[in-house]
Amino acid sequence: MDMLEHSIRFMKGKLKDYKESNRNIVKAGIALISKCIESAHRVGKRSCTLAIPFLSEKIGDPI
């Protein structure tokens, strides 16, 4: 398990399995994922598998 996957997994737990309704927390979660992925040297498919459902679910939410 790489660092990024671990972080996303931890975040998933903190966001109540992505069911968090507080918009500010969700926003921070998205910011964390994008920051991590932008700065990561390598992003594994496991990390993507963890992040995609969350990002797809929130893709339609207003900013």
Next chain:
Amino acid sequence: MAEHASPAFVIKGMVKHGSSAKSPKVLEELALHIGVFLKEFGPAGFPLQEVIDFGVTGCGHANKKVRDTFIQMVTTIYEFVGEPIKEFLKGVKSSTLKVIEDSFSKTEVIDAKQFQSKRQVIGEEEESKGAASGGFNLLDNLPR
């Protein structure tokens, strides 16, 4: 994310989630992003079968905005595939199919040999990029 773990992988994840999503806004954005992915990364490795199935489902959506976005997405695929795409649109209602064909008539098919992708997967070699974007037929992505 698609730059690290291939656009095909991300699109498959999006389609998988999108087929169970009910919110029109989510469906709309997913269709829009799939179109952007195809335009930016090119047809190499694009999961055509999954996306067309998703597109056919989306074209029958009750919400007009969602339908329009899906039609736009199908039109983007048409730019790369051309006429053969019509064979896959059999599940679409005839009224929607007319709108799609109107949209097709206004669109020009891109020559695969001339297409240059704007972005590429990190770590992918230049050689494979050239092979992938230039002269790549999107229909080759269909499962046999």
